[in-house]
Amino acid sequence: MNAIEVSQLTVAYENTTVLHDINLHVPVGKLTGIIGPNGAGKSTLIKAILNQLPNKTGKVEILGQALNPKNNLVGYVPQRNAVDWDFPTNALDVVLMGRFGHIGLFHRPSAKDREKALNCLKSVGMEEFANRSIGQLSGGQQQRVFLARALAQEAEVYFMDEPFVGVDAATERTIINILKQLKEKGKTVLVVHHDLQTVRDYFDWTVLLNKTIISSGPTNITFTEEKLQQTYGGKLFFMNEKNNKAVTERGSLSAIR
């Protein structure tokens, strides 16, 4: 059984097609990177799979079932800049939001939920910041809190929208270690990713996307120069062909970092 199975998915706004005829499957237990140029529809793909877009046709199955938030199979890390970090709440409270799917309507979080949330904060190295206002956290710390919230969801399949954007190197390491741990526990993780240099190190399954699926499969088969050229439409420069390190405009910046 596949963790994610998408067939004939198309997303269109008024007069532009954002995603076209997506057919995709990701086996259980894969740490997957979604790679593609800006505007390729990477975030849209995640949102479409999570049933957040109205103008969508096609079929999506998670672990062989239609998506249903009630069975708590899915964990989600949205883009960090999608929320207002001035919101008056603390780190632990945000992580506790991850438990809501388990708590259900009309109930309040129990002491056990609180404990779980605290453990998740601990696993991302943020336990000392539990009572800190979220507005006072750095970008990297905010991202860790978001990851902890997803962990608190205790899901089977995780979707992460650009978790490495605007975070420090230490946070990036923490995050990737946690993702690898998740993988070892048999969870499936889908990550929208920008930095082509790290793809081989991070992911064992890669999806190349530019409005439609260019290629999808094990990283060593999919992540090739030819297919990348196809995905990025020639906008790609290969700095070091021996190591096959690909550097996009964005990638070259991150190389400096």
Added chain:
Amino acid sequence: MNEIWVLVTGSLVGITCGLTGVFLILRKMAMIADAISHTVLFGIVMAFIVTQTLNGVWMMIGAGIAGILTAYLVQVLQSNGLQEDASIGVVFTTLFAAGVLLITLFAGNVHLDVEHVLMGEIAFVPWNTWTFVGITMPKAVWMLLFVLLLNILFLVVFYKELKISTFDPVFAMSLGLPLVFLHYAFMTLVSFTTVAAFDSVGAVLVVAMLIVPASTGYLLSKSIKVMLISSMAVGIMSAIGGYYFAKLFDTSIAGMMATTAGLIFMLVFLFRPYEGLLVKKRKLTNIHEIVVK
């Protein structure tokens, strides 16, 4: 005795609006509340034209419908590409103009004059009483208590849903929370709050009571609970302070309530504890991050 009822009414307005205002500010919908406070007039006039009475229940229903209609129309215009502020502006000015016109056409000779709707007359509150289960209280107090109860009930039942859908709607959607229901239920409550308060402080000044205390609370608090409490406290202080200031200068009570709320906001804005330096520092680190990226 009359003075006490005026103070009670004012404080209830402060509490109810303070409560509702918190989520208005957090959801960045302050101007939608402003729009609703204007379009409620349209709903009330329509209720009067249909039923030919000034019964509070019908007024409430009319206002509720007008409020939902406003929220819905703004949403429709926005989802078709008109920017949010213009959508709000187009909808509320149109419905307000329609309301004013309908009053002059069909309801000119009744108590429903525009000035009253806009400015309210809290001083008249004690004379309009209503008896229920043997208790005689001003009608405005009954209405405010009812709406306050409704507000508290809604918050108790949906607190965590409201909180997460406000903080992170995208994530809330992935949890399958009923975002649309929450949005319109909340908008209905805002409309009810507006009607209940408008009789005493007037539609435009309801906005002051909805937005200013909650904004003050926002500046003062690190958690929603503290924000709720401080918002209500500022609401009560504005109401009571406003009453006595108005007495002192012999002027409009409702206007003074808004003025007092503004005064408290200004003091907090200038001398608030958490922000200032901290905020500036954070803004700097954010810029730093962007540069690094």
Added chain:
Amino acid sequence: MLSGNLLWVLVGASLLGIASGLNGAFAFLQKQSLVGDAAAHSALPGIAIAFLIFQQKDLPLLMLGAIITATLSVYLIQGIINRSKLKSDAAIGIVLSVFFGIGIVLLTIVNQSSSGNQSGLNDFIFGKAATMARSDLVWLSGSVTLIITTCLVFYKEWKLMIFDATFAKGIGLPVERLRLLLTAMTVLTIVTGIQAVGVILMSAMLIIPAATARMWSDKLNIMIIMSALFGAFSGACGTLISSLKTGLSTGPIIVLTASSLFLVSYFFSPKQGLLVKIRQRRQLEKQALEQEVQGS
């Protein structure tokens, strides 16, 4: 035949429509439509203060008061946004409602003082377009001429400033002063219009024609001209309709005329109209369906 008075009102309302259409378009593009609303409300305390100080209903003096408080409100909104975590909606709401509250407090005091009784200052809240006199028109046409000239002179600077303020600053434009000038023009429009259509409906004249024009054009110059035309048309048409029957107050009718234009454009405009959009969506769906059929 048009009676003398009606003619004055007609000309006055059209002039006002042009001025608010022009300014509204710039405000709209800066996403500041509701700031105009706040400024309109904030003119009220200024008018009352001017009256309390000078004890006479001399129009230039009242307008000066209105200009001062309305401008102050725009700066306060900006100040609150810049110096706290409050967002623009809250900042606008706070300034709007508190200034209006202060205005009502002062108006009540004015109305209670003996000289204020006949001052008719309440007209500034609801407007009295139907009683516009020739002397008001002199004012109106004066400020409208000023506004139009300024728009023509600073058109390309404002355009650049709205589109990309950082770039404008980079090439040496005095962005802050340009913004101040734009604010001043908007405030002037509001203050001129308040006595005709009143505080609240004045906001409508700033917002609706601009939003309507946006439906018809993507080009700034065309949008601005259309906005002014829609404003003028609403003013003239509204005045004529309201003259048909007593009880049809001019202010609301002008606004409703503007809204009707908006509604028509909303459905039928060739670029952004709802009908066009629906047709496009249908076509896309049909294409998707055809591809699906071919694919299988």
